[in-house]
Amino acid sequence: MNGPSSLSLQSLSRSVDQSRTRASYYQGPKKRFIPPFVRRFFLRYPTAPLWAVFGLCSSAMVFPTAHGFYKWSTLSKEQFYTYCQERNALSEERQKFGSNLWFPFMGKKFDERPVESSTVSN
Numbered sequence: 001m002n003g004p005s006s007l008s009l010q011s012l013s014r015s016v017d018q019s020r021t022r023a024s025y026y027q028g029p030k031k032r033f034i035p036p037f038v039r040r041f042f043l044r045y046p047t048a049p050l051w052a053v054f055g056l057c058s059s060a061m062v063f064p065t066a067h068g069f070y071k072w073s074t075l076s077k078e079q080f081y082t083y084c085q086e087r088n089a090l091s092e093e094r095q096k097f098g099s100n101l102w103f104p105f106m107g108k109k110f111d112e113r114p115v116e117s118s119t120v121s122n
Helices: 004-016 036-044 048-074 077-097 108-112
Strands: none
Touching: 036 048, 048 077
């Protein structure tokens, strides 16, 4: 067994051995903002952020279509036709005159508040 194969295995095993010193033995907790499981996930799947952004943008474009498909599947033909006509008329009124606009976080109570005059009376 003193052939060239055993000699090469011994030399390989010597180069693979590791030794730790007192300074390198203890690895304390690392204070990082991102948890380790999130870091591992992004290391394993580096294109995940791109797919997440693509999914958000796609869902924002598909959601109105999905709502229309839901109405189409639940209403009868006549009801869906009248729904489309009313929706198109409302959309046209919003485009032409700016009435019935919808703003986030502003409901009916916001519209009913009295408008304060900016003139100062002496």
